[in-house]
Amino acid sequence: VVTAANAAPGANANVSVVSNLANALWRNVDVIIGGENLLQSFDNSYNIGTWFDIVLNSSSVRAPYLLQKEVFWMDDADNKDNSEDPAIYLALEGGVRPATVNRGALKRSKMIEQGKQVTLISDLNCSLFKSGKLLPHNLDVRVSLTKNYDGYMLLEA
Numbered sequence: 001v002v003t004a005a006n007a008a009p010g011a012n013a014n015v016s017v018v019s020n021l022a023n024a025l026w027r028n029v030d031v032i033i034g035g036e037n038l039l040q041s042f043d044n045s046y047n048i049g050t051w052f053d054i055v056l057n058s059s060s061v062r063a064p065y066l067l068q069k070e071v072f073w074m075d076d077a078d079n080k081d082n083s084e085d086p087a088i089y090l091a092l093e094g095g096v097r098p099a100t101v102n103r104g105a106l107k108r109s110k111m112i113e114q115g116k117q118v119t120l121i122s123d124l125n126c127s128l129f130k131s132g133k134l135l136p137h138n139l140d141v142r143v144s145l146t147k148n149y150d151g152y153m154l155l156e157a
């Protein structure tokens with residue numbers, strides 16, 4: 001993550017990423033096999049679907065793994081307003097910094113702070129790629145990934 005001036009954000013910058021970064025990278029995902037559309041997504045439906053898939057089908061034991069591989073970490077706040085507050089590092093009050101209201105955003109922010117690079121490893125959520133069967137040779141397989149807008153993935157106060 002870099003600033004508009006192409007520099008790393010400073011320490012304690014109020015910048016984080018969405019809770020499902022690896023899948024939020026793609027605005028559209030299309031998989032076409034032999035002329036048949038196997039997976040077709042509409043604007044951001046792919047990453048929203050994968051978010052629900054992970055939330056509903058993953059145990060909490062996988063949370064550290066998902067954080068390291070996909071930068072997937074749920075927002076962790078006391079109420080809905082705090083979960084939507086983009087301020088991660090609150091202003092000093094009497095020389096003391098108050099606790100962050102969204103601990104999940106803080107955890108994700110620490111992974112990208114000061115321009116740290118992140119390697120994302122995530123499976124495409126397509127049944128064909130999860131099959132243990134071999135595909136016939138000379139099968140035309142086309143995968144189209146359309147990158148999402150930076151403003152969709154970054155959270156900034």
